[in-house]
Amino acid sequence: MPMLIDTIDDASARAACARAANRPDALIEILHDVQRTSGFVGDRAIATIADALNLSRAEVLGVLSFYHDFRRQPGPRHILKLCRAEACQAVGGEALANRLEAALASAADRIEIRSVYCLGNCALGPAALLDDRPIGRLDPDALIDELTANGALPGDVE
Structure with missing residues (x-):
């Protein structure tokens, strides 16, 4: 699958998308999966998820920012x-x-x-x-x- 030119691939996000069969309707589960493995959902993961699910980064970020359980930066353990x-x-x-x-x-x-x-x-x-x-x-x-x-x-x- 071709990557966006300015996208840096995030292997854990790519794997989370693959586990969900790259289904856009599984976005919340994918975000939870990425956060569980990485501790947060960063810019690289957002770009990778958007690419894998054929969504815009804004769509991914919109879901990510709507739910208070997701983190964009590393936080406490x-x-x-x-x-x-x-x-x-x-x-x-x-x-x-x-x-x-x-x-x-x-x-x-x-x-x-x-x-x-x-x-x-x-x-x-x-x-x-x-x-x-x-x-x-x-x-x-x-x-x-x-x-x-x-x-x-x-x-x-x-």
């Missing part, structure tokens, strides 16, 4: 999505979120905290997703201990 909806607020979620944000501020290069508004785990609030793994009845001390034990945080975070 871990993402903690904290539920800020009413059910979690009712069981102390706001105080917990404030404590976690303060405790993890010094580790912003290792973990990103995002607010979400329902994880479908209301009965086990306060709830969160740590790298897409659900956590119910979230306890900030236990979470910080787990992150420290896994090397996601330095040992001096409190």
Whole structure:
């Protein structure tokens, strides 16, 4: 398949497109695949995906920028999505979120905290997703201990 003249091929993006049979209707799945393998979807990947799926770069970028789960730049290794909806607020979620944000501020290069508004785990609030793994009845001390034990945080975070 001919490449665009100004395109620099991204092998992982090309492989993700091939796994999806170069189907334009699989664009979101392809973007997830690229981000899972590379950690983000960069300019080279956008150009390669556009070429492989016969889409414009603007179409790929439009989908990429619409969904907040995609990253255009490398980011921290871990993402903690904290539920800020009413059910979690009712069981102390706001105080917990404030404590976690303060405790993890010094580790912003290792973990990103995002607010979400329902994880479908209301009965086990306060709830969160740590790298897409659900956590119910979230306890900030236990979470910080787990992150420290896994090397996601330095040992001096409190």
